[in-house]
Amino acid sequence: MEPLGMVMVAFVALVVGLGAGALGWRLMLQRKTQKERRESELLLEEARKEAETLKKEAILQAKDNIFRLKADFEKETKETRRELQSLEKRLLQKEENLEKKSEALDKRESVIAKKEKQLQEKERDLEQRSKEVEDLIEAQRLKLESLSGISAQEAKELLIKSIEDEARHEAALTVKRLEAEAREQGDKKAKEIIALAIQRYAGDYVVEKTVSVVNLPSDEMKGRIIGREGRNIRALEATTGIDLIIDDTPEAVILSGFNPVRREVARLSLERLISDGRIHPARIEEIVEKVGQEIDTAIRDAGEQAAFDVGVHGIHAELIKLVGKLKYRTSYAQNVLQHSREVAFLCGVMAAELGLNEKQAKRAGLLHDIGKAVDHEVEGPHALIGADLAKKYGECPEIVNAIAAHHEDVPGESVLAILVQAADALSGARPGARKELLESYVRRLENLEKIAMSFKGVSKAYAIQAGRELRIIVENESVGDAETVLLSKDIAKRIESELTYPGQIKVTVIRETRAVEYAK
Incomplete structure (x- = not known):
């Protein structure tokens, strides 16, 4: 019986130990739970305080923004009010200016109306006087025509022709004199230099085709x-x-x-x-x-x-x-x-x-x-x-x-x-230096002679020296010695403006007087 008693004692001790352990665990869990509850309450309190702080800060920030926006709005309002006042002032000034201009225009219109009336009166007076002058001129013209035996148009044409002939004659004499003075010093020397250059050089010509x-x-x-x-x-x-x-x-x-x-x-x-x-x-x-x-x-x-x-x-x-x-x-x-x-x-x-x-x-x-x-x-x-x-x-x-x-x-x-x-x-x-097509060559010669014959007083025209010279014979009665200078220049200018040609073309105008008589 003694071993069984020991087992029972041990069992009871085990049960008591387990109960004490369970009770200890329960007490420990209760303490832990209370501690966590106190911590959560502290956290909630801190969160509540932080939320209050953030709320106050947001309210302050919103008030600042509202204040700033209000200040900006007042500033813009003042600027707009100032601009409106300035525009209103300018409009008033323009209105005053327009009124002044309107008054000035009214005054000017009245002045212009007076001047227009005066001008109309003067115009009527001038028309009357002009008619009187025309009547006097017509009377004088008829008197001059009866005395001279020619009409006014004929007299005008004679006067213009006389002045034109005199001017052309004087111009031709002047040109001839100036050319003679210019050639007096340079012509002889230039001819000597060119002639010497040509004499000292003799070159062959190499002709090639275009294809x-x-x-x-x-x-x-x-x-x-x-x-x-x-x-x-x-x-x-x-x-x-x-x-x-x-x-x-x-x-x-x-x-x-x-x-x-x-x-x-x-x-x-x-x-x-x-x-x-x-x-x-x-x-x-x-x-x-x-x-x-x-x-x-x-x-x-x-x-x-x-x-x-x-x-x-x-x-x-x-x-x-x-x-x-x-x-x-x-x-x-x-x-x-x-x-x-x-x-x-x-x-x-x-x-x-x-x-x-x-x-x-x-x-x-x-x-x-x-x-x-x-x-x-x-x-x-x-x-x-x-x-x-x-x-x-x-x-x-x-x-x-x-x-x-x-x-x-x-x-x-x-x-x-x-x-x-x-x-x-x-x-x-120089003749032979350049070649051109026969057709264009003949056409150029014909055009040279045609241009010369188109001038008044030209009786004959000959293109000679392969088209390098145009020799022109004029009528003795129609063209004077002085006019031949102008005629040669006019023909040369006409050739330069209308024709295309290599080198240069010499224009020679000849005027001569022939007297023929037969001895019987």
Whole structure:
């Protein structure tokens, strides 16, 4: 029984321990719950206080905003009130001004009405007096007509004709006297210089056509040039930039293009392809590239040779290249490079005679037409284009002005510009220097004679020396010696305004008196 009692004691102790533990846990939970309740109450109290604080701050902020808005509104209201007052003041002033102007206008209207009435009275008086004067003039006119035996219109015409004839006569005498005085000093010396320049220089003329013609060994070659479906001719035109004209012309192909250098490249390339026999796109490109390099070399060599022949040095390489390009450029079928060389020599000779810088004159003469090397690429007169190029590549202002002024596009600023003009005219105006189509040549001669015959007093007109001179014979009774000077000037001005021609045209008016008698 003793072990059972021990078990019972242990069991009771266990039950008592568990009850005490449960009671302890319960007491601890109650304390924890009370503590958490007190903390939550504190948090709620703090939250309530913070909410009160935020509410007060929001109320204060709202009051501040309301106060600021109220202040802004009052400020704007004051400004608006001030503007309205200012506008009202201006309107009152304008109203006063309008009233004053209205009063002034009323006064002015009354004054004008009075003046208008006075003017009407004066006008009636003037009309009456004018009628009286007209009656007196008519009476005097009738009296003068009866005394003179001619009408007033006839007398007026006679007076006008007399004054006009007298004025023309005096003008002709004055012009003749002034020209004689001007020629007295300059004409003889100028003729000597020009004659000497022409005598000391003799140049050949190289004539080229505006299109290039390539001769073919046979008409069968045309088909090979065209190629299958036209691929060869398209390749040639694409690589050279030149149009190939293959028509019914026997054994010939025509090359047409505005650029003479490209046309020359196309001509040489086609000739080499024909002689080689291998004509296909790849070969065409190869030959054209090779010929282009050769032409560039030839252009540079031609420019250097021209500068060497003329005797000028230190010209920029690009200007040398442009001078060389003139070898393939023509003007009225005159080779421009040959023309430039000739102008350079003529400028040098005349400069030497006048005691000027001969080297500079030759330089200006050689470069005067470089604008023609690129005038198909750049818009504008070739003289101004050439002057821009010369300025760009470092030529002095005198040479630049001489180039720009050689066709009077700008005024000449030195004697050098006049020399270049004269040499250019000499080179282009000599018979045989330039060519033109026969049809236009004959038409120009006919127009020259037609213009001369349209003037009063001209009996005959002849265009001579290949159109370089117009010789006019006038009626002895209609035109006096003094009037021949004015007639030649009038005809020359008419030719300048109506015709286009190379060089210059000399107008000569001849008046002579012939007395014929027969001895029997």
